[in-house]
Amino acid sequence: ECIAPPGPRSLPQVSVEVTTNGVDWTVDDVLFTYTAKAIVYSVFPVSGPARGSTSVTVRGVNFREDTHKWCKFGGEVVEATFLSDQELECRSPPHAAHPGVLVEVTDLLPDEDEWESGQRNEANIDAVTGYVATGVTFRYAEDVQLVSLSRTKGSDVGGSVVTLTGSGFEDLPTITCAFGDMTVPATFETSERIVCVTPTPDTPGFVAV
Incomplete structure (x- = not known):
């Protein structure tokens, strides 16, 4: 397991090779693609009931249609629906009343192959990474x-x-x-x-x- 270093802006796709002695590298030319991180600018509506299920439009940049997308409200992760490269739709998860939980998005999964093969569980959902915090919040109000x-x-x-x-x-x-x-x-x-x-x-x- 390796953690990808920052990628060069001029070269979004790079080859990945491995060495065990620091000198001799594989020459398999396996490709890895760097993508721009999804960034949130605003949400609408800005609040919803503590019971959840509010349809929230998330606005930002770098949303991609060809990957699984996720929204995180505080510490709760939910799937997102792609609307455009600048809009996603998420259903707010239940949460105790709160003046403002951070809303973040990502399109990264810990293992795309596992997800595609249907091996979905709490562990791999919780392991979703790549969130970018921009300070956008969603307020949970007491249920009316x-x-x-x-x-x-x-x-x-x-x-x-x-x-x-x-x-x-x-x-x-x-x-x-x-x-x-x-x-x-x-x-x-x-x-x-x-x-x-x-x-x-x-x-x-x-x-x-």
């Missing part, structure tokens, strides 16, 4: 829970003011209520109470909130 509504009926033209009671609400510009598949901005009052004005439905009837 909705307990009750101040009213369960309203006008079929919308405009009804509804107070939602629960826990885990935060004073953020993205806080939103959904009435069925219709969304409206919410007004934050406390961590246990927000207010929304009902939108106009396509047809009268019950909707999930």
Whole structure:
């Protein structure tokens, strides 16, 4: 086992040979390719619930389509989906509430042959290397829970003011209520109470909130 030294920028592919006495080298001309490390510049959204499963778009450079890709949120590793050489998509893993865990990416595996042959296990996932920390973080918030509504009926033209009671609400510009598949901005009052004005439905009837 050898650790690759820094590669020459002008020569991304080099031959690898071995010696046992420091003088006589193999001449098999096995090739090794140096690739630019993937670097993260930003993520969207910048926060999600502690339960995980938030679809996070990771933006940066040097993302490659021809390799397995990984995101790391703090110490948790998840697979990434390639969108472009500047965007990946990752599902945030579950994590305790935290003001900001580092988000990093890599496209290196400890053993590509093992992965391709289906020998996937916790050991080789945990051994993924090549992460680059750039200081980009993702905030884990307490899970939001909705307990009750101040009213369960309203006008079929919308405009009804509804107070939602629960826990885990935060004073953020993205806080939103959904009435069925219709969304409206919410007004934050406390961590246990927000207010929304009902939108106009396509047809009268019950909707999930």
